[in-house]
Amino acid sequence: MHSLLDGIRLVAFDLDGTLVDSVPDLAAAVDAALCDLGMPARGESRVRDWVGNGSMVLIERALRDALGRDADPERCRQAHERFLVHYAQRPCNATRLYPGVREALETLRGAGMILVLVTNKPEAFIAPILEHFELAGHFSLCLGGNSLVRRKPDPLPLTHAAEHFSISPANCLMVGDSRHDMAAGRAAGFRTLAVPYGYNHGEPVAASGPDGVVESLRELV
Incomplete structure (x- = not known):
């Protein structure tokens, strides 16, 4: 396992640009x-x-x-x-899963970690995409951009997830592709891990100061 996972009990993943190219x-x-x-x-x-x-x-x-x-x-x-x-x-006509995603999710879930999805995509589109890729069963909680009163980069979705499972933010990790993911993670007290292949408005996500960067989620496991 990646060193950033030491002591981690809950991993929150962004969706677009992190798990799928939509x-x-x-x-x-x-x-x-x-x-x-x-x-x-x-x-x-x-x-x-x-x-x-x-x-x-x-x-x-x-x-x-x-x-x-x-x-x-x-x-x-x-x-x-x-x-x-x-x-x-047509939410899944040309959307594709990034390499290493399935392996990472299966391994982390098999290791007993709680996996949650925190995306700014409207909640109604989450299930069709996860079901299309047969990933719905990996996540214990899914939050969309309209699930709560505030969305990323506000930390509320992340603090809500941690509180929902009674896990300290210090034992949680946010994985995403953008500065908004990193900002939300830091503000929530999560560790942060970035992937560089997603959508960050043309800026390198490493400039957002994540705790770590992996080229593929396969490197997590």
Whole structure:
């Protein structure tokens, strides 16, 4: 086991950019929503830099890029509604599991660790993705961006998970791909571990000061 796991009893994982590369399906839904409103598609490469703060922020960034300015709240609402419709239809068409994820989850769970999922993705989309990859049984708790009153980078989802299982934050680890994951982990009193292959708005996640970095989650075990 990785040295950062010494004394750890609970491991919280981010989803998008950490366990799965969901950008192809997110980009398809974003582009479809924009087209519904008569705006040009933005493409997968742009969407890749906009993921990580929840679906509404994703849509706001896409609209800002398409319009060259901030969109009014009503247009944001309309685009977000269309995005949710399109994404619900095909959340796993091109999404893929990152190498090493399945092995890491199976080994950690087999070692008796509590695994939780803490993502800013709307809660409704968590189960379809986990079930598609046959990973739902690995997690004892799943929290989406709308599960609680605040989401990452606020520490609330992490402190909630630790309290739910009566585990001290000192015995918990946050694993993610972005500065928001690292900020939430530090604020919650968790150890933090970063993966460099995900979505961090074009910045190296190592610059966020995680306690450790692994190229693949396979290195955890």
